[in-house]
Each structure stands twice: as C-alpha cells, then as structure tokens.
Amino acid sequence: MRARMRMGQAGWWCGRIRDCGYRMTLPRQALLDVLSRTDKHMSADEIYFALNKYYPNTGLATVYRNLEMLFKAGFVSKLDFGDGRSRYEIIRGPKGVNHHHHLVCTGCGAVIDYTDFINEEVELLNKTQKALSKKYGFNITDHFIQFSGLCNKCKNKKGTQNAGI
Amino acid sequence: MRARMRMGQAGWWCGRIRDCGYRMTLPRQALLDVLSRTDKHMSADEIYFALNKYYPNTGLATVYRNLEMLFKAGFVSKLDFGDGRSRYEIIRGPKGVNHHHHLVCTGCGAVIDYTDFINEEVELLNKTQKALSKKYGFNITDHFIQFSGLCNKCKNKKGTQNAGI
DNA sequence: TATTTATTGATAATGATTATCATTATTATT
DNA sequence: AATAATAATGATAATCATTATCAATAAATA
Incomplete structure (x- = not known):
C-alpha cells in the first residue's frame, strides 16, 4: 500500500x-x-x-x-x-x-505553518493582487505572508533558546 | 531649514x-x-x-x-x-x-514598495493576528507581506536583467 | 547498442557575515 | 575639567552557506 x-x-x-x-x-x-x-x-x-x-x-x-x-x-x-x-x-x-502561511518565533526560531484563516486572507489577497497587477503592470504569480513574535515559551523567558525549525 | x-x-x-x-x-x-x-x-x-x-x-x-x-x-x-x-x-x-509591503520582480529583482490597499490589508491582518495569537499562544509583534511575479519589462522578455533593488 | 547530453560527486572558489582584538571615543564620576 | 569605566570602532582574520569547475557517470535518444 x-x-x-x-x-x-x-x-x-x-x-x-x-x-x-x-x-x-x-x-x-x-x-x-x-x-x-x-x-x-x-x-x-x-x-x-x-x-x-x-x-x-x-x-x-x-x-x-x-x-x-x-x-x-x-x-x-x-x-x-x-x-x-x-x-x-x-x-x-x-x-x-x-499553501499555508508562517508564524515565526523571533525568540527560538520555531516556525508554525498555519492554514487557518487562509481563506479570508486569500480572498483579500486576490483582490489586492489584481489591483497591484493593474497599477504596477506586474504579472503576479505568488505571495508570501509571515507573522512574527514570541511563542508561548519564549514570551516569558529572558534568554532565548533554539527550537525546531 | x-x-x-x-x-x-x-x-x-x-x-x-x-x-x-x-x-x-x-x-x-x-x-x-x-x-x-x-x-x-x-x-x-x-x-x-x-x-x-x-x-x-x-x-x-x-x-x-x-x-x-x-x-x-x-x-x-x-x-x-x-x-x-x-x-x-x-x-x-x-x-x-x-509601514509598507513589497512587490518583487522575480525576473530582474526590482522591488516596489506599495502602501496602497494597506488599510484593508491591515484590518484583516489585525483580525488574523488576534486569532493566531490566541490559537498558538504567540505574542505577535510584526508581519511581513510580499507579492512576487514579473514586472512590466520582464514579462515580455526571455532573459532577465538586473534592476535597482 | 552507440551516441548525445544532462547529471553527479568531489572539491575549490566565492562572497556575505561574524569574531577577534588592540585602539579610540563616549559617558559617568570625581 | 580631569579621570575612570566601558561601549564602539577599524582592520583583518575566520566562518559558513552557496556556487563554480570538471572529469566521470547515468539517462535519454537514435
């Protein structure tokens, strides 16, 4: 199988x-x-x-x-x-x-792939993409979205460690 | 002055x-x-x-x-x-x-900073940010958005050049 | 099967970034 | 203002990811 x-x-x-x-x-x-x-x-x-x-x-x-x-x-x-x-x-x-977007911890480097909320995002992104294509004459083929901040573990610690990327 | x-x-x-x-x-x-x-x-x-x-x-x-x-x-x-x-x-x-987002040409490397459409984007981003923070326990402080594709010049050419980044 | 050509592995070369360290400049203290 | 403490600098060596080179090998084609 x-x-x-x-x-x-x-x-x-x-x-x-x-x-x-x-x-x-x-x-x-x-x-x-x-x-x-x-x-x-x-x-x-x-x-x-x-x-x-x-x-x-x-x-x-x-x-x-x-x-x-x-x-x-x-x-x-x-x-x-x-x-x-x-x-x-x-x-x-x-x-x-x-297709997914990324959530990155600036403390330990951990990266989470998220697919939640993507539908809503994608709708707006398509709209934006169309408008940008028109305004700047681009043929847009891809986009990249990333949020960053401190993860659960890191936001309470002073020093930073390294987690799995 | x-x-x-x-x-x-x-x-x-x-x-x-x-x-x-x-x-x-x-x-x-x-x-x-x-x-x-x-x-x-x-x-x-x-x-x-x-x-x-x-x-x-x-x-x-x-x-x-x-x-x-x-x-x-x-x-x-x-x-x-x-x-x-x-x-x-x-x-x-x-x-x-x-604050602005980027539109990058994968052909020549040209980068356009755009601020258009940011307001709408930001609204959704804030919403997404909140939801992500809650779901994954992150303290999100920043985001990054980028569109990529071929610019006006590059989309009609075969070879690629290098433009100002 | 023979031929053409893409691909590979080993390794040298490149190039951006970081570490080192003695010297200098800035701030705090007297 | 002079001095002490220390952050910052410039020069350069070291590091490390990525690319280029090239002879040998494997995949596609005739």
Missing part, C-alpha cells in the same frame, strides 16, 4: 520533472522523497544529511542544484527565517498544492 | 538610541543619515560605500554591527529578496512609522 503510494508519487514527479525538460535521477528522487515525508522546513544541509542516511554518497552540491531547480520550477519554496540559511518546503506535489 | 531638520532628526535618533542603552556615535549617525535619505533597499555593502563617500574610514564591520543593532531594536527591517544578501530599510524614524 505504502509502496504503491510511493510508486504513484514517484511517477507523478517523474512526469512533472520531464515536462520541465529534466531527467529523473536517483538522487533527485531521493531528495523529493525526503522532502515529501517531512513537515519541517529543512535547510540544504539538513536535507543532505537526511538523504545520506539511506542513500549515501549524494553530494551536497547535488542537493543545492536540485533544490534550486525545483524552486525555479515552482515545486518548492525557498524560505528565509533569518538564521542565515535558506529553508525549503514542497508547495506543489502529487497530493496537490500545499 | 534642511540643517535644522537634520539636527532635529539627529536629536530624535540620539534620544532613541540612548533609550536603548547605546551611545550615539559619528559612524552610527552617518549610517542613519544614509539610510534616512534613500528610498532604496540597500545592502550592507552598498551602505558601506555610500557612507565612505562623505565619511571615510568607516569600517564594514561597523556597518554590519549597527545594522544588526538597529534591526534588533526594531528601527530597521532586514529584508531578503533572494539575491544572497540582506537589505535594510528604516521602519521607525523621526518621521514616524513607515
């Missing part, structure tokens, strides 16, 4: 990747598998290590190359939470589009 | 800086002056060069240090437009709070 599911996913990815004029390779597939299974916002480095646990000898450069490719093709988004490295997450995959 | 204005601004900054427990210094004042006069989103490097034109021998490290300090104190925001370097802009100064 799981095997079938994964086969199906692999097939979907293979199709999309080839649509874009690229080839499906083992490292590429492994990276997509790692990225598909996590709900974290992983850095290239973290993906590199996760990958090498079950698929050794994948180069770090390959990880960067593929992330950049997937980003430019619009499958993956590249996020900056201010810790000096980019973080990645799948936004368009076999299961459809995964 | 301009001199008086600048004096006034310097005084305001001096007060705020000292409120935060820091000292007002010449390089710090010069940096604030550069940042106050531009409507661009300057990188540390660009600020460093602009600064050295009329106030030589300011070190690059000093620029970084002060930008970080101003950022942490909430006077300056630190932006990532995906070109590998942070960019800065004053958000709270002698003239008040300068």
Whole structure:
C-alpha cells in the first residue's frame, strides 16, 4: 500500500520533472522523497544529511542544484527565517498544492505553518493582487505572508533558546 | 531649514538610541543619515560605500554591527529578496512609522514598495493576528507581506536583467 | 547498442557575515 | 575639567552557506 503510494508519487514527479525538460535521477528522487515525508522546513544541509542516511554518497552540491531547480520550477519554496540559511518546503506535489502561511518565533526560531484563516486572507489577497497587477503592470504569480513574535515559551523567558525549525 | 531638520532628526535618533542603552556615535549617525535619505533597499555593502563617500574610514564591520543593532531594536527591517544578501530599510524614524509591503520582480529583482490597499490589508491582518495569537499562544509583534511575479519589462522578455533593488 | 547530453560527486572558489582584538571615543564620576 | 569605566570602532582574520569547475557517470535518444 505504502509502496504503491510511493510508486504513484514517484511517477507523478517523474512526469512533472520531464515536462520541465529534466531527467529523473536517483538522487533527485531521493531528495523529493525526503522532502515529501517531512513537515519541517529543512535547510540544504539538513536535507543532505537526511538523504545520506539511506542513500549515501549524494553530494551536497547535488542537493543545492536540485533544490534550486525545483524552486525555479515552482515545486518548492525557498524560505528565509533569518538564521542565515535558506529553508525549503514542497508547495506543489502529487497530493496537490500545499499553501499555508508562517508564524515565526523571533525568540527560538520555531516556525508554525498555519492554514487557518487562509481563506479570508486569500480572498483579500486576490483582490489586492489584481489591483497591484493593474497599477504596477506586474504579472503576479505568488505571495508570501509571515507573522512574527514570541511563542508561548519564549514570551516569558529572558534568554532565548533554539527550537525546531 | 534642511540643517535644522537634520539636527532635529539627529536629536530624535540620539534620544532613541540612548533609550536603548547605546551611545550615539559619528559612524552610527552617518549610517542613519544614509539610510534616512534613500528610498532604496540597500545592502550592507552598498551602505558601506555610500557612507565612505562623505565619511571615510568607516569600517564594514561597523556597518554590519549597527545594522544588526538597529534591526534588533526594531528601527530597521532586514529584508531578503533572494539575491544572497540582506537589505535594510528604516521602519521607525523621526518621521514616524513607515509601514509598507513589497512587490518583487522575480525576473530582474526590482522591488516596489506599495502602501496602497494597506488599510484593508491591515484590518484583516489585525483580525488574523488576534486569532493566531490566541490559537498558538504567540505574542505577535510584526508581519511581513510580499507579492512576487514579473514586472512590466520582464514579462515580455526571455532573459532577465538586473534592476535597482 | 552507440551516441548525445544532462547529471553527479568531489572539491575549490566565492562572497556575505561574524569574531577577534588592540585602539579610540563616549559617558559617568570625581 | 580631569579621570575612570566601558561601549564602539577599524582592520583583518575566520566562518559558513552557496556556487563554480570538471572529469566521470547515468539517462535519454537514435
């Protein structure tokens, strides 16, 4: 069952990747598998290590190359939470589009994906997007929303720790 | 007139800086002056060069240090437009709070600050902020909104150029 | 199967940011 | 105003994420 599911996913990815004029390779597939299974916002480095646990000898450069490719093709988004490295997450995959916004703790760096309230937000955003497109002549394809502040733990502490991003 | 204005601004900054427990210094004042006069989103490097034109021998490290300090104190925001370097802009100064959102061209990197539609956005954002605060126990202090797509020039071209950020 | 070409892994190079440290400037104290 | 305490500076070395290079390999095509 799981095997079938994964086969199906692999097939979907293979199709999309080839649509874009690229080839499906083992490292590429492994990276997509790692990225598909996590709900974290992983850095290239973290993906590199996760990958090498079950698929050794994948180069770090390959990880960067593929992330950049997937980003430019619009499958993956590249996020900056201010810790000096980019973080990645799948936004368009076999299961459809995964759209959410972020809530970031400036104390410990924790990031929460929220999908609540998105509908209302999206309605206004679409309106704004249309108006901006018209006024500035842009062809707007994406938006990015993020709230930041102190999480439950951090708002009562003086020092800051580091939580899972 | 301009001199008086600048004096006034310097005084305001001096007060705020000292409120935060820091000292007002010449390089710090010069940096604030550069940042106050531009409507661009300057990188540390660009600020460093602009600064050295009329106030030589300011070190690059000093620029970084002060930008970080101003950022942490909430006077300056630190932006990532995906070109590998942070960019800065004053958000709270002698003239008040300068709140706007960004429209970024993924083709040439051009950034437009827009304030249109912000009122409507802010209303919804406040509502969302409240709901998020409650649900996730956050003390939310800031938000960040950005639209991206292709600008007028880029949407008809194949290759991409580099415009002023 | 042979050929073409994208992709890979290893590693060097780049470039932004941070850390170090002796010196200087600012503030508080006398 | 002189002095002491300490924050800030400038120069530069160190760090670290990301990119470029290049020979070897794997995937697509004929």
